[in-house]
Amino acid sequence: xxxxxxxxxxxxxxxxxxxxxxxxxxxxxxxxxxxxxxxxxxxxxxxxxxxxxxxxxxxxxxxxxxxxxxxxxxxxxxxxxxxxxxxxxxxxxxxxxxxxxxxxxxxxxxxxxxxxxxxxxxxxxxxxxxxxxxxxxxxxxxxxx
Amino acid sequence: xxxxxxxxxxxxxxxxxxxxxxxxxxxxxxxxxxxxxxxxxxxxxxxxxxxxxxxxxxxxxxxxxxxxxxxxxxxxxxxxxxxxxxxxxxxxxxxxxxxxxxxxxxxxxxxxxxxxxxxxxxxxxxxxxxxxxxxxxxxxxxxxx
Numbered sequence: 001x002x003x004x005x006x007x008x009x010x011x012x013x014x015x016x017x018x019x020x021x022x023x024x025x026x027x028x029x030x031x032x033x034x035x036x037x038x039x040x041x042x043x044x045x046x047x048x049x050x051x052x053x054x055x056x057x058x059x060x061x062x063x064x065x066x067x068x069x070x071x072x073x074x075x076x077x078x079x080x081x082x083x084x085x086x087x088x089x090x091x092x093x094x095x096x097x098x099x100x101x102x103x104x105x106x107x108x109x110x111x112x113x114x115x116x117x118x119x120x121x122x123x124x125x126x127x128x129x130x131x132x133x134x135x136x137x138x139x140x141x142x143x144x145x
Numbered sequence: 146x147x148x149x150x151x152x153x154x155x156x157x158x159x160x161x162x163x164x165x166x167x168x169x170x171x172x173x174x175x176x177x178x179x180x181x182x183x184x185x186x187x188x189x190x191x192x193x194x195x196x197x198x199x200x201x202x203x204x205x206x207x208x209x210x211x212x213x214x215x216x217x218x219x220x221x222x223x224x225x226x227x228x229x230x231x232x233x234x235x236x237x238x239x240x241x242x243x244x245x246x247x248x249x250x251x252x253x254x255x256x257x258x259x260x261x262x263x264x265x266x267x268x269x270x271x272x273x274x275x276x277x278x279x280x281x282x283x284x285x286x287x288x289x290x
Contacts, residue, residue: 001228001229001230001233001235001236002228003226003227003228003244004226004227004228004229005224005225005226006188006190006191006194006224006225006226006227006243007194007222007223007224007225008191008194008195008198008222008223008224009220009221009222010195010198010199010202010220010221010222010223011218011219011220011221012202012205012206012218012219012220015202015203015206015207016202016203016206017202018198018199018202018203018221020194020195020198020199022187022188022191022192022194022195023177023187023191025186025187025191027187027192027195029195029196029198029199029202030199031203032168035203036203036207037203041170042167042168042170042172043151043167043199044196044197044199044200044203044273044274045151045196045200045273045274045277046151046153046167046168046170047167047172047192047193047195047196047199048192048193048196048274048277049151049152049153049165049167050153050155050165050167050172050174050192051174051189051190051192051193051196052189053153053155053163053165053174054155054163054165054174054175054188054189054192055189055190057155057157057160057161057162057163057174058160058161058163058176058180058181058182058189058232059232060157061157061160061161062160062181062232062233062234063234066234073156073157074156074157075154075155075156075157076154076155076156076163077152077153077154077155078152078153078155079150079151079152079153080150080151080152081148081149081150081151082148082149082151082273083146083147083148083149084146084149084273085146086270086271087203087204087207087271087272087273088146088207089207089208089211089267089271090146091146095276095280096270096271096272096273096275096276097273097274097275097276097277097280097282098151098273098277098282099148099282099283100282100283100284100285101282101283101284101285102284102285102287103284103285103286103287104287104288104289105286105287105288105289106288106289106290107288107290109290111290113290116288116290117288119288120286120288123286124284124286125231125241126231126232126234126241127232127241128189128190128227128232128241128242128243129189129190129193129242130241130242130284131240131241131242132190132193132242132243132278133277133278133282133284134281134282134283134284135240135242135281136279136280136281137242137243137244137245137246137278137279138244138245138246138279139245139246139247139248139269139275139278139279140245140246140247140248141248141250141265141268141269142247142248142249142250143249143250143251143252143261143262143264143265144249144250144251145251145252145254145256145258145261
């Protein structure tokens with residue numbers, strides 16, 4: 001299977017608000033007032049969790065189908081803690097991002113515990129967002145003035 | 146500085162569409178038709194790039210202010226390649242997520258090349274999303290039937 005390329009183009013509306021275009025979709029990223037923004041959209045690290053939730057839903061259904069059980073729906077609750085100290089340049093003790101991410105998946109289905117264990121492991125192994133969070137991903141940043 | 150907790154709650158609207166709540170914000174995640182969705186929103190891996198763009202904008206301004214140069218605005222272009230084969234269970238040769246992410250930042254400012262080099266390095270070091278992509282993040286997934 002060939003690689004697929006995904007792409008976004010973004011511009012700053014102000015110091016905390018970003019307008020992002022992904023194909024025909026416009027995504028507004030901002031920060032709450034206490035993080036210096038105008039609170040007109042979810043913030044970057046909330047979008048990371050939203051992306052993860054969306055990915056888990058897709059994988060949950062793909063894999064349930066492969067495993068031949070009916071998945072009527074799924075609820076997903078994700079949280080993570082991070083210390084904003086590095087972001088603000090106040091301390092470099094903690095890492096910048098989430099220290100850990102906790103996910104709770106509540107499937108609406110009749111599958112037994114053993115089946116759900118395998119289902120969960122396959123979701124975790126095959127979900128692109130899970131992979132990019134759990135394993136290192138090379139990032140190349142270029143500045144063009 | 147104390148840790149901050151971020152959280153989203155999501156439910157599947159169908160096999161590819163997810164409605165995510167982050168505080169007062171609703172985020173629609175879907176997939177294009179070729180990936181099994183109804184294309185009513187950006188897809189999970191596009192949201193990852195959107196989150197990264199939003200985070201870079203915030204850091205770009207925070208750090209320009211610290212470095213005492215005027216940043217009038219910033220344009221950000223991010224792309225990444227991934228092979229959907231693992232997602233679909235067709236092959237386990239490639240990783241599931243982005244193999245590499247490429248970022249282009251175009252600042253509107255009068256800073257010289259040396260200043261922009263330091264600025265870029267600080268963005269990369271202190272941006273939470275950059276950290277969570279470039280370095281491993283523990284993920285704990287729990288299934289509650």
